[in-house]
Amino acid sequence: MPTGVPIEFSGLTKTFGQVSAVSDLTFTVEPGQVTGFLGPNGAGKTTSLRMLLGLVRPTSGTATFGGTAYAKLDSPLQTVGASLEAASFHPGRSARNHLAVYAQSAGLPKTAPDAALEKVGLSGYGDRRVGGYSLGMRQRLGLAFALLGDPGVLVLDEPINGLDPEGIKWIRLLLRAMAAEGRTVLISSHLLSEVQQTVDDVIIISHGTLVHRGELSSLDTSDTKQVQVNAEDRDRLAAVLVDAGYQVSNLRSGVLVENADAATIGRLAFEAGIPLTGLSQKRTGLEESFLTLVGEEGSL
Amino acid sequence: MSAGYLGAVRSEFTKVRTTRLWWVLLVIMAAYVALCAGGMAAILGGLGGGANGPAIPEAQLPLLVYSFATSVGYVFPVLFGALAVTSEFRFQSLTPTFLANPRRGIVLGGKATTLLVVGAVFGVVALIASIGLGASLLAAFGIDPLLGEPDTWAFVGRSILAMALWSAIGVGLGVLVPSQVAAIVIVLAFTQFVEPLLRLAASFTDWSAQVAQFLPGAASDALVGASIYTAMSGGSAGLDWWQGGLVLVAYAAIATLIGFFTSWRRDVS
Incomplete structure (x- = not known):
């Protein structure tokens, strides 16, 4: 059973020209629980996650998995599973082949694509071209990519967006189960209500800066009923x-x-x-x- | 250590194999090359040496006909190589690609290796088209198709190498110009229009002809050793075949390197 390592953000900063997208983010995401990464659209969530995953170069600061930057991980897909909001699929490729491309690149076993499709409930749709997938099926395929290497850390950008009520219930249970197994689970959302039944801890950013970090219940300060x-x-x-x-x-x-x-x-x-x-x-x-x-x- | 370079090559082969573009382009290329080679064989063979066209010795006819595999076919491996890169930008599939292997240089190296092989496959198919139809037509007109000559098979080998290098040049172009539309326009405009015109214009003075032999199409013709252009311009002494090959390698390597340091290493968002 893969175990999670903590995700550590330390002074993470990104500026685009004069515009500061993310400034001085410092926090730790612990294994064994689901952590919500919240903030309105444009708050810098996706940029932060892309820096964490080595896709965007930080202006300063670091984001690591137990002290190791993503690009320095020995076997990245078996350590961290990530799914980002943008639909990153070639529409003409089938779901199984889509996953096979990345499984081969990461040196995963031949059985990994089918196992991942099975986990997200797309087994019957593996040979279909991704271009014909609904938004909900694309979300599931994105999750299948994240689960490909059976990683100990999951980083998911807006995973609930586009799922139907049944799908939302399913992903909640899945993420809770993953966290219960000792994995680190970080999910972003712009809606608290979307994740409040799923997360234990919340990290809230606004305009690129950390505004709150703590248990979900710590938010409930108001006693107005x-x-x-x-x-x-x-x-x-x-x-x-x-x-x-x-x-x-x-x-x-x-x-x-x-x-x-x-x-x-x-x-x-x-x-x-x-x-x-x-x-x-x-x-x-x-x-x-x-x-x-x-x-x-x-x-x- | 993850699967590294070998994994990258396997992954890139799967990318090529699992969409429809490769065989669509192969079919169009084969038809186009067969049409040109067959047409030329019919015209030159049918009219015979007595017609009032440029006098081409009968012994040169077969290679001239077969060389349509590269002289008109080369645009397809270039296009395919370029699209293999630009589609990654277009469909934002660089995100999962770099997640699966964050060592971007290795990924690009794997892609270039893969496309070299795919380009060679394009070369084999193009030669089957040009020799298949061309040789049978020449034989029908009573001209020896020279299929037993070692020279012919050396030419075949050099043609396959040229097509492989063209595909690698396509990769370089794609990574240099990641916009899919721009890359397609550049490939088509340059190969079908700009370079033929430049080569024609450059042939009027000595010094420009010296420069023009380093144009990629001219270098490719030098590598292959026969083409309709060189036949028409009177076969002026150009580069040796290996020099032509090195010029193509240089184009591919320089474009890929510059592209790596510009678009390939940029932030992916």
């Missing part, structure tokens, strides 16, 4: 809640009550004799902290 509630007689419901001392605001599909819990609101409505048509607790702490950190409310 909101309840969304609805009734046919919405005005009377709002009046009852205001009388009870709550702060309310009107939504298109109901009334939003600040600092409340669903049980209390439901009882109040029951006691006032108002039949409810909807009642739900909203937890906005994570998402709101995220948006505050990246400082770009509304752009997401």
